[in-house]
Amino acid sequence: MPTSPSCCLALLTGACLALVAGCGNSSDAKSYGRASQTPAASSKVTVVASTNVYGDIVEQIGGGKVAVTPIISDPDQDPHSYEANTQNQLALSKAKLVIENGGGYDDFIKRMLKSSNSSAAVINAINVSGKTAPKGGELNEHVWYDFPTAAKIADRIATALGKADPADAVTFTRNAETFKAKLKPLEAKEAQIKKAHEGEAIAITEPVPLYMTEADGLVNKTPEEFSKSVEEGSDVSPKVLQATLALFTGKQVKALVYNAQTSGPQTEKVEQAAKTAGIPIVPVTETLPTGKDYVGWMTSNVNALAGALNK
CATH class of the missing domain: 3.40.50.1980 (Nitrogenase molybdenum iron protein domain)
Structure with missing residues (x-):
C-alpha cells in the first residue's frame, strides 16, 4: 500500500528531529569540553597592586600568566590621601594576590581588605623589607627605592604566584631571577657613586x-x-x-x-x-x-x- 504524503512528511520530520537531537548532543559535548578547557588554558592569576610600581614588578615576574590592576598610576594621585572607589573594590574582590606598600603609605588597601570578603594572599612591601623606624625617628616607607628590597619583593611575588598557579611556578621563579639580575648593575652603579662621592x-x-x-x-x-x-x-x-x-x-x-x-x-x-x-x-x-x-x-x-x- 503506497505511503500517503502526510505519512512521508511525518517520517521525514521525525528522522530530522532525531538527527538534530543526535547532532545537538554531540555538539554540546564538544562545546562543554572546550568550555571547560578554555578557562584553565587561558586563566591568569588576578593581581591588585596599590601602585603601578609594584604592578610592573608583578608583570615582569608573571608575564602572560597574570592580570594586574594597579590602583594608582596617575602621578597626580597621592597614595597617602587616595580614596578607593567601587571599581577598586570590585577588582580587589576578584584578586588572588594583593600587593601593598604598607607603612601608612597606601592605607586604602587595608581599608578595602577590611570591608571585603577577599581571600587573596597579601604581600606587604614594608614587612618584606624588614626595615624599621630609626630610634627616635620615623620609618621611610618608600622602600621601592631600595634595590635589595625590590629583590626580596620579587622573590615573594614569585612564591605567591607559584601557589596560585603551581603549573607555572618554575617560570615565576626563573623570571624573578631574571628581574633580580637586572638590579645588580644598579647596585654596582650605586657602589661607584659611593666610592666617588x-x-x-x-x-x-x-x-x-x-x-x-x-x-x-x-x-x-x-x-x-x-x-x-x-x-x-x-x-x-x-x-x-x-x-x-x-x-x-x-x-x-x-x-x-x-x-x-x-x-x-x-x-x-x-x-x-x-x-x-x-x-x-x-x-x-x-x-x-x-x-x-x-x-x-x-x-x-x-x-x-x-x-x-x-x-
Whole structure:
C-alpha cells in the first residue's frame, strides 16, 4: 500500500528531529569540553597592586600568566590621601594576590581588605623589607627605592604566584631571577657613586629617594621638619624654610633631589633657590613615568643623580 504524503512528511520530520537531537548532543559535548578547557588554558592569576610600581614588578615576574590592576598610576594621585572607589573594590574582590606598600603609605588597601570578603594572599612591601623606624625617628616607607628590597619583593611575588598557579611556578621563579639580575648593575652603579662621592651633601623636598641616596653614600642636609611638613602637606615654618633655602644660597649641597609629583609654594621656593645658586636638580617620582618599567626608571634616577654630582 503506497505511503500517503502526510505519512512521508511525518517520517521525514521525525528522522530530522532525531538527527538534530543526535547532532545537538554531540555538539554540546564538544562545546562543554572546550568550555571547560578554555578557562584553565587561558586563566591568569588576578593581581591588585596599590601602585603601578609594584604592578610592573608583578608583570615582569608573571608575564602572560597574570592580570594586574594597579590602583594608582596617575602621578597626580597621592597614595597617602587616595580614596578607593567601587571599581577598586570590585577588582580587589576578584584578586588572588594583593600587593601593598604598607607603612601608612597606601592605607586604602587595608581599608578595602577590611570591608571585603577577599581571600587573596597579601604581600606587604614594608614587612618584606624588614626595615624599621630609626630610634627616635620615623620609618621611610618608600622602600621601592631600595634595590635589595625590590629583590626580596620579587622573590615573594614569585612564591605567591607559584601557589596560585603551581603549573607555572618554575617560570615565576626563573623570571624573578631574571628581574633580580637586572638590579645588580644598579647596585654596582650605586657602589661607584659611593666610592666617588661618599659624605657629600644633598637636599631633598621629601624622603622619597632617601634609600637610593643613602646607598650612594650621600648625606641629607635638609631639615627634617621641612621634608616632613612637605610630605604631610602642612605648612613649613618661616624659620625652617629659611634654613632650607640657606643650603643653596650658601652652596652647602651638591644637588637637590626633588619630588616632581608634589609641589607647593615652599618646594617651589626651594627649587628656585637651587636654580639661582646653580645647584643641579634631580627630579624623582613616586609612580612609574609613562613608557618606563621599574628597572629603566630606576636606571634613569641613578644616572641622573650621578650626573648631577659630577657637575
